[in-house]
């Protein structure tokens with residue numbers, strides 16, 4: 001008898017749960033404007049992505065192909081899993097004729113990145129930011145290793 005009561009109780013709870021779900025479905029069926037979920041990828045053009053979304057680390061460049069990375073390696077040191085590798089070189093500063101450390105390659109292994117943001121916080125010159133781009137799936141891992149400094153780019157004047 002006890003098992004029958006448990007059995008019937010379970011069925012009643014399931015029906016109640018279904019009723020609650022269908023009530024919500026019915027509500028949004030008649031209140032289209034209040035729907036907050038989006039159909040992806042059909043909504044690509046008008047998709048809302050919050051400012052704090054972390055899609056990928058990028059090194060920003062301005063219209064003169066200049067960036068703010070001094071090659072200090074703070075981001076590389078801050079990264080907990082070796083996602084970043086800073087390869088730097090020394091160049092002669094044409095103004096002071098002194099040796100100056102500059103970035104040669106900023107290597108970023110997107111496939112290893114956990115988007116923890118520690119590198120961004122560690123950067124003293126705000127050279128890197130998180131982009132909102134999140135469509136990274138592919139069959140080959142190789143393109144996920146990126147060189148973030150653009151070809152021919154240089155350090156912005158005044159950034160030390």
Ligand code: SF4
Nearest residue numbers: 079113114116117119
């Ligand atoms: S977001 Fe985190 S895991 Fe990704 S590169 Fe920066 S520190 Fe490394």
Ligand code: SF4
Nearest residue numbers: 069070072073075123
């Ligand atoms: S991105 Fe920032 S922290 Fe990383 S090497 Fe460049 S200046 Fe240093």
